[in-house]
Amino acid sequence: MIEGLLTLSGGLTSLVILLIIIFLFKEGAGLFQNPAVEKGYALYVHAENPVEALLPGQVKAVFDWETTNWKALGGMDEEIMPFRFDDVFSLYTEEELGVDYELLPQKLGEIIAEHQNIIAFLPEQYIPSDHIRIKKLPSENIRMADFFGGKEWMPTATPAPQFGVLPLLAGTLWVSLFAILIALPLGLGVAVYLSELAGERTRKILKPTIELLAGIPSVVYGFFGLTVLVPLVRKALDLPVGETAFTGSLILAIMALPTIVTLAEDAMRSTPKAMREASLALGATHWQTIYGVIIPYASSGITAAVVLGIGRAIGETMAALMVTGNAAVMPSSLFESVRTIPATIAAELGEAPSGGAHYQALFMLGCILFIATMVISVSAEIITKGRMNRGF
Amino acid sequence: MAFFVFRLLAWSVVGLLFWILGFILYNGIGVISWEFLSSMPEDGMTSGGIFPAIVGTLCLVAGSMAFAFPFGIMSGIYMNEYAGNGWIVKFLRIMTNNLSGIPSIVFGLFGMALFVNTLGFGDSIIAGSFTLGLLILPLIIRTTEESLRAIPDAYRIGSLALGASKIQTIRKIILPMAFPNIITGLILSIGRVSGETAPILFTVAAYFLPKLPHSVFDQVMALPYHLYVIATSGTDIEASRPIAYGTALVLIAIVLLINLLAAALRKYFGRKVKTN
Incomplete structure (x- = not known):
């Protein structure tokens, strides 16, 4: 009995190390299953915009006004117009958006459709699926290279938090x-x-x-x-x-x-x-x-x-x-x-x-x-x- | 000449120690009073005492001891008396060594993931005690193992030859002889627990909680975390400086007293063994 107990405690340290490894790495590896932009949000551009995907660093540069021309991102030679969700409230009054914002998806769709150079960072729930005039940029996961090679640590930046170590x-x-x-x-x-x-x-x-x-x-x-x-x-x-x-x-x-x-x-x-x-x-x-x-x-x-x-x-x-x-x-x-x-x-x-x-x-x-x-x-x-x- | 430089270096390191201790003592001694030690913090921690933090630290020490002492000592006994010298014990020893090298903040992360979130203890004394207990586990295992190894095999063989079983030998002969060294290690680990901050940040420590805990599932304040809070992020850092000095002094006094007690015990038992 006592000897069994002793054996058990002998294994405890190894068990602890094992548990530490499991918990640490399980949580840590989860990082790379996260989309590069905030969860529940997505980036939208005009359907005719040739840009197909953006890296997290590029997204952040755009919304920080550091990259200002689509050309730098492989698009046409046009100024970038970053658009955040909150910006919609400066364009429309609450009444125009309807009760419970029921008109919001439609308005947002129109805004994007009207601007060829727009990039909008919006909650997914408010976006009409308008495949003709609006394009959703695919949400890529955070990559190892972004984490281990990134030179910026800004974990609370929106729309794209930077996890450069x-x-x-x-x-x-x-x-x-x-x-x-x-x-x-x-x-x-x-x-x-x-x-x-x-x-x-x-x-x-x-x-x-x-x-x-x-x-x-x-x-x-x-x-x-x-x-x-x-x-x-x-x-x-x-x-x-x-x-x-x-x-x-x-x-x-x-x-x-x-x-x-x-x-x-x-x-x-x-x-x-x-x-x-x-x-x-x-x-x-x-x-x-x-x-x-x-x-x-x-x-x-x-x-x-x-x-x-x-x-x-x-x-x-x-x-x-x-x-x-x-x-x-x-x-x-x-x-x-x-x-x-x-x-x-x-x-x-x-x-x-x-x-x-x-x-x-x-x-x-x-x-x-x-x-x-x-x-x-x-x-x-x-x-x-x-x-x-x-x-x- | 050259040797003079070395002598100077050595004494300047000692000077460094006394500078730190003296600085805290000089600034903190005026704050210490029975009132300070026994009353609740007031006015956004700019006045009042540190009683809940002292109680919290005592709770954490008691909790981590209750967990780490039995397991640590039993592991130590297992590794020295039972496991032989095969690959298992080598593996365990390497693991214990590695465990003691892991930074305390990693224990904090782990404690938060396992005890606070997965097991659902929340920020509580029990989560903090387990985390701190794991932190001192390698220390306890190693001192136990080393104290046991220092006992000559002749005692074991003698006891076994007299017909005692292995368990009896360990209980009646080996443990009593190793007791002084083990107890020193235990006391040192208490000193370690009472000063650690990083592991309790996310497992138990409360920013400001002017009442005493009722159960092991309550949050508590703790001395080291309290010092960190009022030194860096209190409501009025300048006004709470005296409290910070007082807290630092109490913390240092506790830790150093524990260390001195361990040293004194080692000396006392050392003399006793020699005269036998």
Whole structure:
């Protein structure tokens, strides 16, 4: 009985991972079953318009007045006339549309039929099926390429929400890679001091103190970053806003420090005593021994520390959410607002209607995070294993 | 010279820790009073206390412990005592490792999809507790497994040779010996749970709810989420800053006390084992 229970709980973690995969990927993959324009709506053009289909990005450009000529979309040389549903109320009074808008479908049909250059974004229920003068553009599904190759993240844009993950991916990578760039020399220095230079008593005080840094909740780091680092960065670098990728990197660097210090120090201390003594006996100085023997010996452990540090920084949510400024645009410098993937999920999931394209896009982001961290923990494992197999 | 730089680096990291702690302490200590800890938030969270948030965090800690402790410890026992050293245990260990690397926001997504939506718990203590419980599960499994592995096989063999069954051996010999290390791991995981924000965002946390929960299906406020809310999106951010400092101080105090308790216990038990 008890043994059966034990076996059962042993399988629980695998079951959880399996469930996470199923739920995350089921919801996430649903994104690609969504039409590129909002559900229940469709795009209509004049029947003689040669354009047969539009990509989501093109639709958005049209309605944002960025593309203004049909020629750019493969049509005739004519100015585009974007028409939204609400525009009908500026053309007709409520009376003209009849009780319960019963005349609305007919009027909408007429508007489209009268303009060769129109593109109308309308609810499907109000459109008369007039195949002679009106053409419905086929509603294509959101494609993988739009998601993974898209440069715009505007999940609430109408008529075509943009789910391009590149700006978020870039924001995440900038913030976390730069955080590691700051944390690595610092963490390595501390690890060298702890493992090679500090006396036993100093080490016993310092190490738990540094580990306490790992215990501070991430929301407190975010709060500290918001109230101290953000104004500091803004003043010191004379920027318009202090909420930048750089500020995020600083906070994430502090948060990644304990991981890097602990793992790198463990790796350095595992250098066999014989190797140290041999190096010193050959006349190398203490310093030469450190960078010529100990650091090379510990290099795989240090690499694993860096990889895990990056993993921690990529997945960090609250601190990134609070200090990076959350502008979902392609970053061009470190001193601009960026938005990371976890911060996007945390900021937007509350507003995304359950089951909609936006909701599923956020789950897709979750899938990306999941895969990224899986890859990271597996590669960290391989790196540490690699050292054992080399047989030092 | 060169070594001086390293020494400086190490102490500056410690300085960093004290800067953060000191900053929160300096700004927050004036806010803390019995009134602050025991009353409801008022005036759009610009005055009053944080009592419901403290209660909420306690509920979540208790709930996640009730779920994760038994399962985590049993998994740990299974993996060290029963599963042998075959591919199953290797697979489980890799999975546990991976589970601990998954970002907490992904747990939040998963908790929302499974507990809140699919199982229909809604935003509730039970959904939040399960989500947080899953988050600390790998930590508990690993500490249990490592504490058990540290016990020499001679004890197991000795017990079995005296005619005890395997279950009896585990219950009377192995678990009591591993208990100090396991308990340290459990306490550390409590610290982790009380500070996590991302997993509870969409599974339990209420923006503003000035009353106490009545059942496990109620929403609650929680300290970390409350700090996030009043630091970034309250009705009047400037006016609620003192409350934010106070909340941060309470949160840090709870988490650090838990960590120190774990460290103290480890030291205490460590000494006890040596004298035996």
